[in-house]
Amino acid sequence: MQSNLAPVAEAEFSPLLVAKGITKTFDRTRALQGADFELREGEIHGLLGANGAGKSTLSKVISGHYTLDSGDLSYRGHEIRLRSTRDALRIGIAIVMQETSLVPDLTVLENIFLPELGRPGRLDYSRLRQRGQEILNDLGQGDSLPFDWEVRRLSSAQKQLVEIAKALGVRAKLLIFDEPTASLSPGEAERLFDIMARLRDTGHGLVFVSHRLEEVFAITDRVTVLREGRTVMNARETASLSQADLIRAMVGAELGAIYERKESHTQQNHAAVALEVRNLSSTPAVRDVSFAVRKGEILGIGGLVGAGRSETVEAIFGLRPRSGGEVILNGKKLGADSPKTAIRAGLGFVAEDRRTQNIVPDLSVKENLLLAHLGAHRGFFCSYASREKKVKELLGKLGMPEERLADSSMLNFSGGMQQKIIIARWLLLEPNVLILDEPTKGVDIGTRASIYAMLRDIAAQGVALVVVSSDFEELLGLSDRVVVMSDGRTTADLPSAMLDEESLTLLAAPRTSMVRNTEMLNELARAHGGSGFWALLEHDRLICLNAVVSNPALDPGFKAGEARELSATRIPEALRLREPIFVPEPDGSRTTLVVPMTSPRGHDLGWVGLSLPTDRPLPAPETIKSRIDTMAATL
Amino acid sequence: MATNTLDRRAPASPIKKIAQRLEVRMLLLALVIAIGLSLLSPYFLTKSNIFNLLDQSVVIGIVAVGMTFVILTGGIDLSVGSVAGLTGIILGLSLQHLPIVPAIAIAVAAGGFIGLISGTLITVFGLAPFVVTLGVMAIGRSLAYIFSGQTAISNIPMAMQDIVYTNILGIPSNVLFLLVLYLAAWAYLTYAKGGRTIYAVGSNKEAARAAGLNTTFYAILPYVLSGAFAAVAITFSISQLLSADPLMGNGMELDAIAAVVIGGASLFGGRGSMFGTLIGVFIMVMIRNGLNLMGVSPFWQGTAIGTIIILALLVERLVSSRISR
Known part of the structure; x- marks a missing residue:
């Protein structure tokens, strides 16, 4: 392998891998449509993008899981064709995934x-043990893995370390980390970054795929952003970028274009609350979720993959055990014992995966349509005839001829029609609340519009709808209000007219610092009897990440998730000056300190503000500033 | 738009639809076997042999009803043979002290109770059906020997014979019972909420649960029925032989499973029917009967039956992949 190294022109920056114009299509979805990517030796390269942008697909093309449809891939100056992960491993490309490639019953060493x-031949265990120890020593983790334990006994962080060591065991030069911190605690993530930095320093090329902007800023040297399967930001120096730059590239919207949505569904809804969720938790995915939805309202639940949205709605419906909190349906507490209880209380649920969670393949179309009826029905026989009239009415709306009911399998229908039948399954029961998890997943664009129309129609009849979706455009277009989830918590609850894809992406991004930041804001606001906020500032615009108001008179004029022109807030003067002192507003209502928050590597994490009444002695700005700095330094 | 969003494949013609039904193809196979055997042995198609065939179908046929229910949920019950043996001994012992009806009730309840234990272990505790029923199979046979004192119980009251040898409308009572049982089981599986739930549990348990169906209850029920029907089946055997032997029902599980599978049920659950199982039972009994008529040594019969089952399923697989294309 050493013999045919390409002549090294720039010793410092030789490209390890170059991908040009990669395309990959699955069935009908075009996951990649011309993606470019370049990785150098001795760098950590962030690969970013919104849900479905193609990050994972590109990672899997590079690591040989998928073969590309077209495009060029070259590794160390040679064109390569990968037919399998073995091909990729042989030349030194490895992917570190979540515990997927490990055999739980074999030992760490094995x-x-x-x-x-x-390989054929005898294994020399003592030599393997020695080599394994060397690999761990190189990673600075000499004694953190018990070689003789079965892998099933390890923590997720230890399993990840085994994956990394395994990649180095075959002398991998290029390592892809796909969302490596998703199941790690902050301390474990810190240790992982330490390992990644060591690998970079020994000349490895690392790809870091993540949703977490703070981590991207903390660890990467350069960043590539994908959108809709194309590279929209190619290998830019991380140091030259701001959070807003990245979000803009991920979303593709022009910053500053705060458009007011002028659609009928922005009007206030004063109908009765149909479903309320209070501090719901279901460990480990759901930690603290609260929201309410009114009759006739469409509530969107947004967030990134892994935010705990599906788990939340499953816990509401009784498919998943709850560990805390309560669910109130039509003013009555709803138990968590089984879906049957929820259905009889007036709840309906279209689960995310049609094939595994909704369709019963061996029953006819008619019986699939009537399945929830069968579940809710009390009696010995099926009593399908009792629903005949309603079935006919629904079929008319779906545009499906009645004779197709007798079809023996749902699977002969298109994805869109399957989905409509599943939705109709619940409409037959006339539920008060209908929850839909990714209602247009795997549905072609043409049919989507008719599903949206169907959902609006259902809401217009007074049904409360809760829609979970990873497609932010769909979420904003369909919902009256959006609840944003991140890391198993609700982080914002706003009318969709006040949101755009950009602010939604900002709110949905999981922030390691969010919990501690909220704690700090709470303490500051309470201790001094004022209000605190955390926001990103750019030009003359503010995007609020979090706001805590302990004194209603001092409301800054924006809530978490809202974007505002500075002049439209109640503290324009302080936001304009951004001085390290308390700045009184001209109207005399309050005085405000605005302090920048900076990461240890010098990145802008936004601004923290504290508004206090003018009639009381003010605390020293320095003590508050040092408090904020101390917190930022530990992020 | 309505039409192109509806279809991925063209609808099948009516004839193709009928041919796509596995039971129909297996019915044809049964006819082929019947014609073949009648050519090989002139005695095969006589009236007395046909009644003989029906009579031989009763015991295995009753066990196959419970087995169909179990296999429809995606499970398997290997314990039916030894449960039959054990409940047969329980019946024999009960008959020493009790009148016929309560004695039978005790035996059937015992069978159902054993099924309840298996079904609960499988459904509530998530154990593999194969392993649980394998364990119960060993326990059942062992208890049958212990309860019986290792010998056959032969002083069964003569009145038991009435169960088998009464003719109603010219049909022997045991055959009539079998036919009524199949009709009832078919009606339950087709029209009752419980029957449809059993299909749904076997086809996609998660979707069935999400639609509010009581998947736990209807996953356990088939094992209860399977155990109870094993006891009913052995009651007919004992009525004919007037003797209860701890070895009774040995190998019965294999015949029952084979009959259900030949009848078109999928071992993964969700697919199968009572009509198919009945044909499967007839195919099994006809082959055995034909081999006896031709004087094939009993030691060779296992080889012959095994080969015929495997060949039938192999041909079926090849044919069905052609038809559904």
């Missing part, structure tokens, strides 16, 4: 050297 087990 897992690290799994590829060796496939």
Whole structure:
């Protein structure tokens, strides 16, 4: 391998991998449509993008899980064609995934050297043990893995370390980390970054795929952003970028274009609350979720993949055990014991995965349509005839001829028609609240519009709808109000007219600092009897990430998730000056300190503000500033 | 737009639809076997042999009803043979002290109770059906020997014979019972909420639960029925032989499973029917009967039956992949 190294022109920056114009299509969805990517030796390269932008697909093309449809891939100056992950591993490309490539019943040592087990000949365990120890020493983790334990006994962080050691065991030069911190605690993530930095310093090329902007800023050297399968920001120096730059590239919207949505569904809804969720938790995915939805309202639940949205709605419906909080349906507490209880109380639920959670393949179309009826029905026989009239009415709306009911399988229908039948399954029961998890997943664009129309129609009849969606455009277009979730918590609850894709992306991004930041804002606001906020400022615009108001008179004029022109807030003067002192507003209502928050590597994490009444002695700005700095330094 | 969003494939013609039904193809196979055997042995199609065939179908046929229910949920019950043996001994012992009806009730309740234990272990505790029923199979046979004192119970009251040898409308009572049982089971599986739930549980348990169906209850019920029907089946055997032997029902599970599978049920659940199972039972009994008529040694019969089952399913697989294309 050493012999045919390409001549090194720039010793410092030789490209390890270059991908040009990669395309990849699955069935009908075009996951990649001309993606470019370049990775150097000795760098950590962030690969970013919104849900479905193609990050994971590109990672899997590079690591040989998928073969590309068209485009060029070259590794160390040679064109390569990967037919399998073995091909990729042989030349030194490895992917570190979440515990997927480990064999739980084999020991740590056997897992690290799994590829060796496939070779003929005897295994020299003492030599393997020695090599394994060397690899761990190189990573600075000399004694953190018990070699003789079965992998099933390890924590997720330890399993990840085994994956990394396994990649180094085959002398991988290029390592892809796909959302590596998703199941790690902050301390474990810190240790992982330490390992990644060591790998970079020993000349490895690392790809870091993540939703977490703070981590991207903390660890990467350059960043590439994908949108809709194309590269929209190609290998820019991380140091030259701001959070807003990245979000703009991910979303594709022009900053400053705060458009007011002028659609009928922005009007206030004063109908009775149909479903209320208070501090719901279902460990580990759901930690603290609260929201309410009124009759006739469409409530969107937004967030990134892994935010705990599906788990939340499953816990509401009784498909998943709850560990805390309560659910109130039509003023009555709803137990968590089984879906049957929820259905009889007036709840309906279209689960995310049609094939595994909704369709019963061996029953006819008619019986699939009547399945929820069968579940809710009390009696010995099926009593399908009792729903005949309603079935006919629904079929008319769906545009499906009645004779197709007798079809023996749902699977002969298109995805869109399958979805409509599943939705109709619940409408037959005339529920008070209908929850839909990714209602247009795998549905072609043409049919989507008719599903949206169907949902609006259902809401117009007074049904409360809760729609979970990863497609922010769909979420904003369909919902009256959006609840944003991140890391298992609700982080914002706003009318969709006040949101755009950009602010939604900002709110949805999981922030390691959010919990501690909220704590700090709460303490500051309470201790001094004022209000605190955390916001990003750019030009003359503010995007609020979090706001805590302990004194209603001092409301800054914006809430978490809202974007405002500075002049439209109640503290324009302080926001304009941004001086390290308390700045009184001309109207005399309050005085405000605005302090920048900076990460240890010097990145803008936004601004923290504290508004206090003018009639009381003010605390020293320095003590508050040092408090904020101390917190930022530990992020 | 309505039409192109509806279809991915063209609808099948009516004839193709009928041919796509596995039971129909298996019915044809049964006819082929019947014609073949009648050519090989002139005695095969006589009236007395046909009644003989029906009579031989009763015991295995009753066990196959419970087995169909279990396999429809995606499970399997290997314990039916030894449950039959054990409940047969329980019946024999009960008959020493009790009148016929309560004695039978005790035996059937015991069978159902054993099924309840298996079904609960499988459904509530998530154990593999194969392993649980394998364990129960060993326990059942062992208890049958212990309860019986290792010997057959032969002083069964003569009145038990009435269960088998009464003719109603010219049909032997045991055959009539079998036919009524199949009709009732078919009606339950087709029209009752419980029957449809059993299909849904086997086809997609998660979707069934999300639609509010009582998946736990209807996943346990088939094992209860399977155990109870094993006891009913052995009651007919004992009525004919007037003897209860701890070895009774040995190998019965294999015949029952084979009959259900030949009848078109999928071992993954969700697919199968009582009509198919009945044909499967007839195919099994006809082959055994034909081999006896031709004087094939009993030691060779296992080889012959095994080969015929495997060949039938192999041909079926090849044919069905052609038809559904």
